[in-house]
Amino acid sequence: MRRNRAENDANHTRLTRRAALLGGAQLLFMGGLAARMRYLQVDQADQFRLLAEENRINIRLIPPARGEIFDRNGMRLAQNVPSYRIVMVREDAGDAEAVMDRLGQIITIDEEIRERAMAEIKRSAPFLPVTIVDDVSWEDVSRVSVNAPALPGVTPEVGLTRVYPRGSDFAHVVGRVGRVSQADLDALEDPDQVLRIPRFQIGKINVEARREDILRGKAGTKQVEVNATGRVMRELSRREGESGKDIQLTVDAKLQQYVQARLDGESAAVVVIDCENGDLAAIASAPSYDPNLFIGGISSKDYNPLLESTYRPLVNKTVQGTYPPGSTFKMMTAMAAIEEGIIGPDETVYCPGHLEVAGRRFHCWKRAGHGWVDLENSLKQSCDVYYYDLALKVGIEKISAMANRFGLGIKHELALSSVASGLTPTKSWKRETRGADWVIGDTVNASIGQGFMLASPLQLAVMSARIATGRAVTPRLVKTIDGVEQPSGAGESLGMNENNLRKMRRAMFEVVNNRRGTGYRSRIIADEYRMAGKTGTSQVRNITAAERARGVSRNEDLPWERRDHALFVSFAPFDNPRYAVSVLVEHGGGGSTAAAPIARDVILQALAGGEPPLEAYPSADRGRIKTQQRKLREMQPQAAINGNDQA
Amino acid sequence: MSYLEYTVKSVPTGFRKILHLNWPLTLLLASVCCIGFLMLYSVAGGSFSPWAEPQMKRFGLGLSLMLVVAMIPIWLWRNLSGLAYGGSLLLLVAVALIGDERKGSQRWIDLGFMDLQPSELMKITLVMFLAAYYDWLPAKKVSRPFWVLLPVLIICVPTVLVLRQPDLGTSILLLTAGGGLMFLAGVHWAYFAAVIASATGLLTAVFQSRGTTWQLLNDYQYRRIDTFLDPAADPLGAGYHITQSKIALGSGGWTGRGFMQGTQSRLNFLPEKHTDFIFTTLAEEFGFVGGFSLLGLYAMIILFCVVTAILNKDRFSSLLTLGIALNFFLFFAVNMSMVMGLAPVVGVPLPLVSYGGSAMLVLLLAFGLVQSAHVHRPR
Numbered sequence A: 001m002r003r004n005r006a007e008n009d010a011n012h013t014r015l016t017r018r019a020a021l022l023g024g025a026q027l028l029f030m031g032g033l034a035a036r037m038r039y040l041q042v043d044q045a046d047q048f049r050l051l052a053e054e055n056r057i058n059i060r061l062i063p064p065a066r067g068e069i070f071d072r073n074g075m076r077l078a079q080n081v082p083s084y085r086i087v088m089v090r091e092d093a094g095d096a097e098a099v100m101d102r103l104g105q106i107i108t109i110d111e112e113i114r115e116r117a118m119a120e121i122k123r124s125a126p127f128l129p130v131t132i133v134d135d136v137s138w139e140d141v142s143r144v145s146v147n148a149p150a151l152p153g154v155t156p157e158v159g160l161t162r163v164y165p166r167g168s169d170f171a172h173v174v175g176r177v178g179r180v181s182q183a184d185l186d187a188l189e190d191p192d193q194v195l196r197i198p199r200f201q202i203g204k205i206n207v208e209a210r211r212e213d214i215l216r217g218k219a220g221t222k223q224v225e226v227n228a229t230g231r232v233m234r235e236l237s238r239r240e241g242e243s244g245k246d247i248q249l250t251v252d253a254k255l256q257q258y259v260q261a262r263l264d265g266e267s268a269a270v271v272v273i274d275c276e277n278g279d280l281a282a283i284a285s286a287p288s289y290d291p292n293l294f295i296g297g298i299s300s301k302d303y304n305p306l307l308e309s310t311y312r313p314l315v316n317k318t319v320q321g322t323y324p325p326g327s328t329f330k331m332m333t334a335m336a337a338i339e340e341g342i343i344g345p346d347e348t349v350y351c352p353g354h355l356e357v358a359g360r361r362f363h364c365w366k367r368a369g370h371g372w373v374d375l376e377n378s379l380k381q382s383c384d385v386y387y388y389d390l391a392l393k394v395g396i397e398k399i400s401a402m403a404n405r406f407g408l409g410i411k412h413e414l415a416l417s418s419v420a421s422g423l424t425p426t427k428s429w430k431r432e433t434r435g436a437d438w439v440i441g442d443t444v445n446a447s448i449g450q451g452f453m454l455a456s457p458l459q460l461a462v463m464s465a466r467i468a469t470g471r472a473v474t475p476r477l478v479k480t481i482d483g484v485e486q487p488s489g490a491g492e493s494l495g496m497n498e499n500n501l502r503k504m505r506r507a508m509f510e511v512v513n514n515r516r517g518t519g520y521r522s523r524i525i526a527d528e529y530r531m532a533g534k535t536g537t538s539q540v541r542n543i544t545a546a547e548r549a550r551g552v553s554r555n556e557d558l559p560w561e562r563r564d565h566a567l568f569v570s571f572a573p574f575d576n577p578r579y580a581v582s583v584l585v586e587h588g589g590g591g592s593t594a595a596a597p598i599a600r601d602v603i604l605q606a607l608a609g610g611e612p613p614l615e616a617y618p619s620a621d622r623g624r625i626k627t628q629q630r631k632l633r634e635m636q637p638q639a640a641i642n643g644n645d646q647a
Numbered sequence B: 001m002s003y004l005e006y007t008v009k010s011v012p013t014g015f016r017k018i019l020h021l022n023w024p025l026t027l028l029l030a031s032v033c034c035i036g037f038l039m040l041y042s043v044a045g046g047s048f049s050p051w052a053e054p055q056m057k058r059f060g061l062g063l064s065l066m067l068v069v070a071m072i073p074i075w076l077w078r079n080l081s082g083l084a085y086g087g088s089l090l091l092l093v094a095v096a097l098i099g100d101e102r103k104g105s106q107r108w109i110d111l112g113f114m115d116l117q118p119s120e121l122m123k124i125t126l127v128m129f130l131a132a133y134y135d136w137l138p139a140k141k142v143s144r145p146f147w148v149l150l151p152v153l154i155i156c157v158p159t160v161l162v163l164r165q166p167d168l169g170t171s172i173l174l175l176t177a178g179g180g181l182m183f184l185a186g187v188h189w190a191y192f193a194a195v196i197a198s199a200t201g202l203l204t205a206v207f208q209s210r211g212t213t214w215q216l217l218n219d220y221q222y223r224r225i226d227t228f229l230d231p232a233a234d235p236l237g238a239g240y241h242i243t244q245s246k247i248a249l250g251s252g253g254w255t256g257r258g259f260m261q262g263t264q265s266r267l268n269f270l271p272e273k274h275t276d277f278i279f280t281t282l283a284e285e286f287g288f289v290g291g292f293s294l295l296g297l298y299a300m301i302i303l304f305c306v307v308t309a310i311l312n313k314d315r316f317s318s319l320l321t322l323g324i325a326l327n328f329f330l331f332f333a334v335n336m337s338m339v340m341g342l343a344p345v346v347g348v349p350l351p352l353v354s355y356g357g358s359a360m361l362v363l364l365l366a367f368g369l370v371q372s373a374h375v376h377r378p379r
Helices: A005-043 A045-056 A096-106 A111-123 A138-146 A182-187 A206-210 A212-216 A253-262 A300-308 A326-339 A375-381 A385-394 A396-405 A427-434 A440-447 A457-469 A498-513 A545-550 A591-608 A619-635 A638-642 B014-020 B023-043 B052-071 B074-098 B118-136 B145-163 B168-185 B189-208 B219-229 B238-252 B278-311 B315-339 B357-375
Strands: A057-062 A076-089 A129-136 A154-163 A176-179 A201-205 A220-226 A232-239 A247-249 A268-274 A280-286 A349-351 A354-357 A360-363 A371-373 A478-481 A532-538 A565-572 A579-585 B100-102 B105-110
Touching: A005 A045, A005 B168, A005 B238, A005 B278, A005 B315, A045 A057, A045 B238, A057 A232, A076 A096, A076 A138, A096 A111, A096 A138, A111 A129, A129 A138, A129 A154, A138 A154, A176 A206, A201 A206, A201 A212, A206 A212, A253 A268, A253 A280, A253 A591, A253 A619, A268 A457, A268 A591, A280 A591, A326 A375, A326 A385, A326 A396, A326 A440, A326 A457, A326 A498, A326 A532, A326 A565, A326 A591, A349 A385, A354 A385, A354 A440, A360 A440, A371 A375, A375 A385, A375 A498, A385 A396, A385 A440, A396 A440, A457 A498, A457 A565, A457 A579, A498 A532, A498 A565, A532 A591, A565 A591, A579 A591, B014 B052, B014 B357, B023 B052, B023 B278, B023 B357, B052 B357, B074 B105, B074 B118, B074 B145, B074 B315, B074 B357, B105 B118, B118 B145, B118 B168, B118 B315, B118 B357, B145 B168, B168 B189, B168 B315, B238 B278, B278 B315, B278 B357, B315 B357
Parallel strands: none
Antiparallel strands: A057 A220, A076 A129, A076 A154, A176 A201, A220 A232, A247 A478, A268 A280, A268 A579, A349 A371, A354 A360, A532 A565, A565 A579, B100 B105
């Protein structure tokens, strides 16, 4: 086909025009691309640079080592020990099932645990280590290490876990830690990120929980570079955290162990407070439990007996339990009346065995009456009518106010969980909470520590210490934090008339050391250890008419949970008080028989700094005490006490 | 003007042809390929394997092919263009029947020594055949309906075949390149206006009908279109790639983070970092300066092609050169728009830079044709 030159030129001109047009459009588009590139790379560079860094850098937390807890002599009460777990990395293991089978032949793996681990291995990224077994023994770890060639991808890992070397002795003081639960996180407004570390442990109760702020420390961080699948490529930087600070308690582990052993078989509480500075030398609640059982999560097999026991081992009876103080409260009624000047310590009141108040007859425990009694005699024999009379004269408001000054009815700040404030009733309190008016009978009941009156063993010990010193001694549980001594609980003077206080102490001395005193059987005869105290028996219920008809009048005839609580408060040595002790035996019967002997043994142990000489006891008791001492020695593993776990 | 009318004696012969090659264009192409080697070396973490080394070997092969193609007179190529088109079409049919299926699409034929992607070949042969068609067609017939319908068919048959593979990216390229060639050949404006108008109308109808009683597509099809047009709506799926790509680009800044210092690509945040998204690595490591330089090289290649096409008095040569340049332009324009978040992810590699054998060989082959047209131009 032939074409002429003109047509050819026309064609080419059109082509040139359109080519220029299309080429221009292409260049324009490229200009647009360049502009877009400029916008992304120059105008928004900072923003995208930041996003790239966020992509790349991952911040990992390094869990801090928890502070340890020591007793006053540097004995470890809570420590961190390495704990081993076996982990598997799928991509290193190859055939995870086969490796797991082989592992199962080397160490015992629960079927349930195995299934859970396999499920997790399949679910997580192939390069992430998955825990197969937790808390494995050192033997198992070494067995796995020896067989390492047969177990690709399986490695033992080490972490720290909490151990309480003193076991049940300090469950109610040091408390325990546990895995962070959802409830723990919900309770905090702004939970520390460290809590989200898997298997991080947080204090659950008592000192571990209340001083969590000090013990936990601060998490360290390491910046790691990760790729798109989350695999760590390298560590970029590392900032070490801060270990938790150590705490030293005022408690003497040796004494505490003795007290727990002495309370064996009872449902009881003992508080030993240092009169000088308020240090709690022992604070024991029995029965107790082993906090180590709780750390990795407790099994229902272990937990149910604790929950169901009528002796309530999970309850800290020293601060959480409140009981009618019974006759141990009589000192408060008397102090209120005497300080008010209503009656002198030597003035007498006549006890005919009962008192008529508003048409109702209130009995003295001794139906025959005590005759004319003054403070000393009434306290010594625990006459009730004397205190009814004083209470009616001084009134409930003054009595409760006096009790508050001695540390009853107020909450003492301690690093323990659920510290109860007890109750010193007033007229307005009854109107507000009960919706009823105060009646005169309430005052009569309160005067002997019954009725609405409630106090914890801790408060009774504080009361004793304040009577012994005349100072507002406050209990102290934490001696040092990170080596820094905490403020002493010595307290200022209560501002009481010293003569009145002396009379009161004298009366308490007579309770224990006078032949007719209710605590005479628990006296100490060594001069340097002489004890003063007061018995108390608080009624859990009234003996009903029907029971009386059946002839029930004695505690021993009643079922355990309806028997009286036995109480005893004391301090020693009388001349120069060092320790005040309160004892409560739940449903123990009479204070003189169930509580006072315990108080004597404990106070002697504390004063002697170990097993007291038999000469401190009355000669008639020595045979029995010797047997008891031998028994208690056997109960306390001496190796643990004198062992090598001193700090 | 047919080849018989060439003033044959003015055309160089023998090895003297080599001197008459378009050397600046050759140099530009080689530079772009070298940038490719550099980036492939970088994304492999500073290693020639697995990408840079095979790519360099293919470049050597492709360069030789280009020279061989350039030595062969352009009129020979024109006479072969019908055969080439037919052959490509047969291969496309063959791939639909016996091709290897990878990543859910059937595009490849295993030739034993390499994998052939017939759709790549079709990009060039379609342009060749259309150029030959318009070279043969008298100018006054160009805009007549029958003579317009014919090239439309020539374009649409391979496009539909490629679309069925499915390979949306390549079919769009075929359609646009074919349409572009028709435009260059001088088809009347009205046809293009009509096509654009009706396409706009159809799209409007499709979207307007959504949610009404006369809805044209199913709901799931609309949702697919949504993700296609706006990947950000699916941030962990399609949107993930675009977001990471934009982060990589943006974090480059003016001068980049340095050779082999790009965290996005080195740490695998970028998808397909050695193929479709290789430009992001370049932009991350060399910044705006690097990205703009590559764009500049591309622009110069286009410019050289347009100039050489306009200066060439042979109609086939001009059309072929412009068509190949348009194809090349579409390649990188779609790829760059995609990685910059301006276009949906369609899977088009960056020409001469992305890792991939057949794409590079076919492109160098195509530039061989451009060289041949240049060498054998009427003087």
